[in-house]
């Protein structure tokens with residue numbers, strides 16, 4: 001009880017940072033991923049190629065190492081960031097190639113005929129993307145998008161290693177002061193379990209609502 | 219400024235540290251295969267409580283960040299009197315975590331097989347053991363090889379987290395290197411390169427396997 | 434009276450609350466071809482699959498050569514070993530072929546001889562070759578299913594069944610998954626089998642096959658076995674209005 005009183009506010013603040021990092025990281029990562037996917041879809045060949053390399057490099061290296069490069073290596077080339085912005089930027093970069101690949105697969109799943117129908121009535125490419133390509137690709141992409149967003153909640157704990165004051169960071173500090181390592185981490189584990197289960201459940205419900213009329217009944 | 223000699227120099231010791239990274243990921247996948255197979259069997263078994271157990275196992279290990287799992291195991295093993303080297307604890311954690319994903323890979327592959335395949339075997343009077351051994355497993359294994367390689371790639375990356383419990387794999391070694399040389403940019407980029415090379419090789423292997431089985 | 438290869442009495446089957454087979458009676462004469470026809474969803478496949486207990490029936494009796502299948506006594510399930518023993522002598526051919534894609538045609542056929550009949554490898558392989566030759570696939574023995582046409586795959590599936598030397602063969606719409614031009618080769622193999630005196634139960638939508646090859650035709654609707662008689666009396670002079678309307682729909686759909 002005392003412990004809770006003493007550390008409660010810090011934990012709550014940590015949780016706030018966790019949610020913040022996750023939400024912003026997901027939104028920015030998704031945005032960057034969408035941009036990459038569109039550029040690969042419409043852009044010139046050389047750009048596709050560069051983006052392909054970017055995707056392979058980011059997906060081929062651990063998030064932690066990416067954070068180290070950014071946070072500790074950045075200042076050497078003049079990129080001096082605090083822990084929180086560095087963490088957010090890291091999360092955005094880390095997530096973007098996965099999101100990009102999900103969008104790309106979604107684009108591919110859209111039947112060509114439906115895009116041709118839009119072109120045939122004279123829609124501009126931009127409005128085809130906005131009105132046809134994106135909504136239709138959601139049918140197949142949404143489950144994967146939700147799934148990866150959930151994976152990102154778990155990645156936020158890694159930000160504690162570069163001292164972003166999120167939940168894991170607060171728990172580590174608390175357990176270092178109280179020597180209750182096992183309990184603290186166990187509680188944290190249960191907490192994440194509950195969180196991820198809840199988000200998954202909500203995600204499935206959301207998914208069912210959004211794609212309801214888009215999925216053909218046979 | 220970015221110094222290429224520093225970058226090249228740090229490649230050598232990091233490359234050497236990669237053996238621990240590989241040991242942890244390969245050990246993890248091996249342990250994960252064993253446990254994952256058992257969990258998958260539990261999830262497919264007729265016993266309701268076994269199925270429930272398997273489902274909870276998978277949901278817990280997939281819901282909890284690996285870093286948290288690692289610390290839970292690392293700190294609680296000594297408490298229950300198990301005094302193991304950090305390396306063993308690391309392989310154990312990574313393997314247990316992988317088992318959840320691997321059991322899902324198996325389950326997906328088995329469920330993807332058309333039901334009729336097993337039925338045809340039952341109809342000519344094969345024993346359940348033979349149906350599994352001769353019809354289901356050979357196909358499930360070939361089908362899931364690329365997914366298993368993918369899992370191995372994930373483990374190579376995930377193994378960077380065991381640096382927090384002090385194992386001198388690539389990431390930990392690069393931290394030490396960065397601290398002594400004061401050149402974090404070059405050192406961490408070198409570390410990233412080594413991970414990238416390992417994973418590109420594995421991805422190539424995965425593609426080759428996929429291509430070979432897709433005939 | 435003729436000996437019955439399969440004797441079905443008052444068989445009922447439920448899928449949850451759904452009554453899929455309702456008091457079905459049918460006797461399948463030995464050495465003859467019996468065709469099961471009826472609208473989609475009427476329970477033809479279900480009845481056929483009950484005959485080798487791939488599907489469990491809930492009440493009634495199904496006797497294969499006089500022996501009850503699936504149960505030792507009413508209400509007491511048969512042991513796995515005894516059931517496998519009985520299934521060995523019942524061949525089954527599926528609509529979707531269900532060949533094992535990781536084995537060649539020959540290995541598909543030899544597998545049962547090897548694992549179930551326990552024959553030595555060389556002999557199993559030789560018999561598999563014979564069975565494949567019989568369905569006209571001597572030159573495709575080493576192909577995997579993915580390198581065979583649909584008609585060839587179905588013939589391999591038939592070879593896989595006959596290699597076990599069954600006394601009864603069950604066919605569940607063996608030609609429904611095939612392109613029209615491939616149907617003929619499979620029906621030819623089945624006709625040959627029939628002329629050799631194999632007892633066959635064939636679920637089919639091929640009325641031509643039923644009319645020319647079957648000795649008996651049974652008509653099912655909504656889980657009930659409406660009538661079983663000679664092809665002529667079912668297909669050409671049907672008494673029951675349900676059969677008449679089914680045939681009318683069939684003729685309308687197939688005339689152009």
Ligand SMILES: Nc1ncnc2c1ncn2[C@@H]1O[C@H](COP(=O)(O)OP(=O)(O)OP(=O)(O)O)[C@@H](O)[C@H]1O
Pocket residue numbers: 448451453471472473474475476477478479480
């Ligand atoms: N596993 C199952 N669970 C629930 N209902 C089932 C199951 N299998 C079949 N049914 C139902 O039982 C009825 C009979 O099915 P069956 O497959 O025997 O029909 P059928 O006469 O073979 O039709 P078709 O000509 O289309 O193959 C159908 O209404 C079907 O919906």
Ligand SMILES: [Mg+2]
Pocket residue numbers: 477478479605606
């Ligand atoms: Mg059917």
